[in-house]
Amino acid sequence: MQVREVPTRPYHDQQPGTAGLRRKTAIFQQPHYLENFLQAIFDVQPALRDATIVIGGDGRFHNRDAIRTAIAMAAANGVARVIVGQAGMLSTPATSHVIRLRGAAGGFVFTASHNPAGVEGDFGIKYSLKGGGQADSALTDAIYQRSLKIDRYRILEGMEIDLDRRGVSRVGATEVDVISGVEDYAALMHELFDFERIRRWLKHHRICFDAMHAVTGPYARQLLVTDLGAPESAVINAVPLEDFGGGHPDPNLVYAKELVQGAMAADAPDLSAASDGDGDRNLILGPGLFLSPGDSLAMLTANLTLLPSYRGRMKGVARSMPTSRAVDRVAQALELECFETPTGWKFFCDLLDAGRVTLCGEESFGTGSDHVREKDGLWAVLAWLNVLAVRNIPLPQLALEHWHKYGRHYFARHDYEALPAAAGDRIVEGLGERIASLRGKRFDGLTVSAADDFEYHD
Secondary structure (H helix, E strand, O other): OOOEEEEEOOOOOOEEEEEEEEHHHHHHHOOOOOHHHHHHHHOHHHHHHHOEEEEHHHEOHHHHHHHHHHHHHHHHOOOOOOEEHHHHHHOHHHHHHHHHOOOOOOEEEEEEOOOEEEEOOOOEEEEEEEEEEOOOHHHHHHHHHHHHHOOOEEEEEOOOOOOOHHHHHHHHOEEEEEEEHHHHHHHHHHHHOOOHHHHHOOOOOOEEOOOOOHHHHHHHHHHHHHHOOHHHEEOOOOOOOOOOOOOOOOOOOOOOHHHHHHHHOOOOOEEEEEEHHHHHHEEEEEEEEOOOOOHHHHHHHHHHHHOOOOOOOOEEEHHHHHHHHHHHHHHHOOEEEEEEEOOOHHHHHHHHHOOOOOOEEEEOOOEEEOOOOOOHHHHHHHHHHHHHHOOOOOHHHHHHHHHHOOOOOOOOOOOOOOHHHHHHHHHHHHHHHHHHHHHEEEEEHHHHHHHOOOOOOO
């Protein structure tokens, strides 16, 4: 095996968004496209040399090829050790946990989150920092600037690695450790939740979890079926597929239609839930009830102190600006700090690292706590199972009692997919022009109480 420097030319579309670089799969398959972006990361992050990095992905099409490329480039750029999920599978929250657990200097997650997969679908990469959080804006800007000037990348030629077999091997001077993508994460969940109590509750109650043919299938089977004793039928669409079964792995009322119909049926499970492509989002449903992301965050904040692992250590809560203010009322009642941030989990990470918050959530079906530095879909499902097992009342009753005590905040999210950028810009610009005059105006019997152009100071 030999390290080779490959001449290349810049691509000009490698500006990462709020959660990494996402493009059509065909774009990532262009010659040198992925290599350019990875080399830009290695160039601006010299601390990765002689260090450990973690690599995983959500199992979508092109995942294995991208991971092999990343390992070959890590070896060529002096990374001492690569930890990679078996079969290239490692959920986003599990990657964050492994980075923290193994003291890694950072990691790559190959995912386009909730976007469709396959040859005609999307692909992406997220770069995680030491500590397991997403790269901040300053770093992603530096990576982008480097990508505009890149003229070569380093790669180890002739590399062979079996991603399906666990164990340690060497690629050049780099140690490659293929690990279970599930074991470390499952062990963490056992530390956080009372599995025995949930197991007893499940003997008399039914659940349904939709893995959407994405990365959380094996995690859900281990935790819900093997560890908690739920029947195999409790986890649907559990086998990860490269195209997510042709579906859209976004856990919402549109794309989790099968799950929603079951939750609204006369014989609905006591808890229905789903997660997304890379395992960081969640959908929570009770019999005849959909919990909005804001309500779920608020109700977990009000009830998690009943669990031993969270009792006495609730420091504060945070929500993204578009998320409903339901959690604000709970925080006020519990005398907890409450923060409003821009959309993007990286903004929560600063608060988590500073020890200012324990729980956080955003409008795009993301909820999490300080156990990792990412939102965590299965964590939210287990948290709800544990709360229901402790409260021992149906989820609709718990919700009604919560709304009676704290008031109800209605929330709706409208997604406009494949909207031309120019049309989107006109909408935002038009709203911006009207912001100052909206307060106090009435629309269909409702009065606008607040309207502002959001600013955030870290």
